[in-house]
Amino acid sequence: MSGIKDYLPFAGEAGVEELFLLAGRLRGRPVRHVNSTAVGGGVAEILTRMMPLLKDLGVETRWDVIKGNERFFRITKAMHNALHGGSDPIGAGDFAFFLEVNRENAREMDLADEINFIHDPQPIALVEERSGRGGRWVWRCHIDFTEPQPAVWEFLKGYVERYDCAVFSAPAFARPLGVRQVLISPSIDPLSDKNRDLPEATVQEVCDRFKIDRSRPVVAQISRFDYLKDPVGVIRAYKLVKPHVDCQLVLAGGGATDDPEGAKVLEEVRREAEGDPDVFVLFLPPASDVEINALQRAATVVLQKSLKEGFGLTVAEALWKAKPVVASAVGGIPLQVTHRHSGILTHSIEGTAYWVKQLLNEPDYAAKLGANGRVHIANNFLITRHIRDYLLTFLSLFESKDIVYL
């Protein structure tokens, strides 16, 4: 596992030094993270990478995982979907059971740390404990919150407002709330398999394995096979480009094989791509991080034509590799791409095709967008910035002024 000093090439000496300065101001204020899973999923992934770095900086920190049975996780899954605007039924009995499990966990946990950092809705009701045990409480929402179902939001809001502050990943997720709301974007880890530098031979080997011809331009969308990622729309955009530029399209991603919708999407994508040898539909197994990295590096232009998006870290991954990106202006994507400065934002299949043609025909302009994008990610979306924001959030719990002298 990497240590904080391994990030010197990315954050710079001054940047790492400043992290130590901030962490030093937290001495004597232990932090406890609580979430609902130790492995799998984005939250566990980021905590796994972040915990050793926080410790390396001298922050006294620990990570607890709440326990729940199948019914509890079925309810929390329904809540998750409801926060995305879905309509899975959740009854009064479900809400009561959800609270019961939270209270059971609270009884077993020693929530005496000074700062309790609670991730996502599953453990949200642990905050009931604050009246007896004190401390400062932060609720971190990692999920898309644009159109939450009113009943579920009303239930959760009652708990969110008991925290000292709520943290969201994109401005659109902010709500009129009686507590402070902080914006902290997710991040990518430049040392992970998905993002670290790769030897050219590895990129070539992966392309050879999938029979991708690197002498012709490659347009790629590396994303889960999901309707919300609009893979069929990507193929239609490619079909508008193809008569003018002899390019290939790579659609690569994973998806749960037991997810009937995922399988249906994949089938539709294959049907749409049928008969065109220049369209590569690659269903990647789990643990394909190096392949994903290589395919992004092999791409001439990277697309993320999502219809809806939480944050869209695949965009940050592509920009980190200095790729010109054409992406939809949804969710957290506009935070990563400033139109015509660090990438291209589009709203339609036609617009996507138009800009892909432009970028394939104007490689110098495309390269400039990619170079700007990489610097933007380096400055704003690497794990070191994420850690800095967490440290600032913790420090902000003890201050009330706009300008704080530490």
Next chain:
Amino acid sequence: MAASFRFYTRHNLVELLGRRATTAGELRDGIASVPGASIYYHTHRFLQQHHYLSPEPPNDFAFWVTTSLGLDALGELLASVDTVRCGRIEDLRARTLDVLDAHLANGRTRTTACPEGEDFHFMACRTFVLPTPYQARDLREFVGVLDKISIHSIYYHVFEARLRLEKGVNDFSTWFEALGHPDLARAVSRLDPYTMTLDGLRKKIIGEVQRHVRD
């Protein structure tokens, strides 16, 4: 003898105000009532997040009005609000409102709505200032530190000090003046930091100091 110059740095925590605008009229009303920290954030965010680009993109208000409302003329006017001539955030708010009020007076563009999903979200920032281990006793040491200090430190001493802390002048010029170098102080305060990248600004200041030492 002037005291040593102690370099500070600063970091911002971005706060969401839970308020949004979908038309120029709503943007105007929001600008009139959000805290000063929000005006500061939206007129300086680009500078901090995109400091590698030169010339800098305009402020958030101008960018949104142009790209999401398609009101190019209004966007251009908002981008032209001369931040460097505003000594206080409230001056900046007043100038921005003057531009919006004059343009929206005819009522035609007041209610033009942005596309779905492109709302303007008002945000603000909380700034944490902390001392770095670096200080300079003379101009030679100053150049040595300025060359390696983070851009956040440069940002603090130039932008934050002048406008947000309402000192009216950047910290470097104040120190040069106290050190007995009024010409250098004037030369550095004459620079328009809004028209260059932060690294460009670093090089410019170092160049001014070196020229001054040579002369």
